[in-house]
Amino acid sequence: MDIRAYNQKAWDSEVDSGNPWTIPVGAEIIEAARRGDWSVLLTENKPVPRDWFPPMPGLDLLALACGGGQQSPIFAAAGANVTVLDNSPRQLDRDREVAECEGLKITLVEGDMRDLSAFADESFDFVFHPVSNVFIHEIRPVWREAFRVLRRGGTMLAGFMNPAIYIFDMEKADQGMLEVVHKLPYADSDHPLIAKKLMKKNLPLEHSHSLTDQLGGQMDAGFHLIGLYEDNHKDWIIGETMPTCIATRAIKQK
Numbered sequence: 415m416d417i418r419a420y421n422q423k424a425w426d427s428e429v430d431s432g433n434p435w436t437i438p439v440g441a442e443i444i445e446a447a448r449r450g451d452w453s454v455l456l457t458e459n460k461p462v463p464r465d466w467f468p469p470m471p472g473l474d475l476l477a478l479a480c481g482g483g484q485q486s487p488i489f490a491a492a493g494a495n496v497t498v499l500d501n502s503p504r505q506l507d508r509d510r511e512v513a514e515c516e517g518l519k520i521t522l523v524e525g526d527m528r529d530l531s532a533f534a535d536e537s538f539d540f541v542f543h544p545v546s547n548v549f550i551h552e553i554r555p556v557w558r559e560a561f562r563v564l565r566r567g568g569t570m571l572a573g574f575m576n577p578a579i580y581i582f583d584m585e586k587a588d589q590g591m592l593e594v595v596h597k598l599p600y601a602d603s604d605h606p607l608i609a610k611k612l613m614k615k616n617l618p619l620e621h622s623h624s625l626t627d628q629l630g631g632q633m634d635a636g637f638h639l640i641g642l643y644e645d646n647h648k649d650w651i652i653g654e655t656m657p658t659c660i661a662t663r664a665i666k667q668k
Contacts, residue, residue: 415603417619418501418526421549425502427616438483438508444516447491454485456544456573457645457659466571466641466663468540470494476538478560479527479546481505487512489542490520497521497538499530501549528555533563541570545659548575548620551601553627557635567668570637573661576644579652580622585611590651598622629662637664 429436446452453461471493477486481500486509490496498520500506506522513520523532527543528550541560547553560570580600583593585608602609602619612619632639641663647653 417549417551417603417621420613421618422501422503424616424618425549426504428618429502429504429508431616435484436482436505436508438512439487441516444487444491444512444518447488450492452488452492454488454542456542456571456661458545458647458653460643460645460661462571462661463641463643466569468569473540474538474565475540475542476530476533476560476563478530478541478543478556479549480542480544481509483508483512485542485544486520487516487518490518491516494540495519497523497533499523499525499527499532501526526550528552528559530559530563535562536565537563539565539568541568541572543570543572545573545575547572547623547628549618551603551621553623554631554634557631557637561635561637561666564666566666568666570632570664570666571661572632572664573645573659574623574628575620576656576658576660577622577624577628578656579658580620582652584608587650587652592651592655599624628660632662632664636666638667639664 456462473494475489475494475496477498481502482505486496486498498509509520541564547556581594581596583595586593600622643661644657645659647658652658
């Protein structure tokens, strides 16, 4: 299966069904960001600490796999030069809608987060990569490409799922029951019955990734990790039991 192609259509469908991560921010959020009053999510609930960000005005920022009309328009309103790369045309449409409505300049690029060949080496000062690499089967190319396009002294913020959550039966977890059934690493596409149910509903297919690939992959690409926090999904029994996602702050040394 071409996971990227399938998940592209699935996320387009998520826009049409009103997934919370596809609903653009409103005018009041943009106006506040213009005044310097803003926050964004890298994971599920916890706003990213403001001291993880450099000053926004004039910052060349890549919002990597970050469509949906949420974080990127806020960065643009705060003064950054924002480029969004996302696999879903409909998610990019959300950013376009906000940009056109609020008079923001945002460059939109449809593409694969593992392939940033559209950008030259050291094109950006900052990379913002919220939870999204769960939708591809390999992530080390993401870190290598992000490192390549980041300027020396630049920062990458990344959010990703805690791989341990994938040991559970997700269907039962949605019903409030925790049952350990899967070995790691996990992929929906490796389980035909699970994949068939998800695909029937046009839902994206997910993959777990080891901390060796999530954290070690960043370091192997050349990044220096300087910050980390955990977060929990709300209204989900797994999130009541353990951290469900992780955020990292990494730098490319000068």
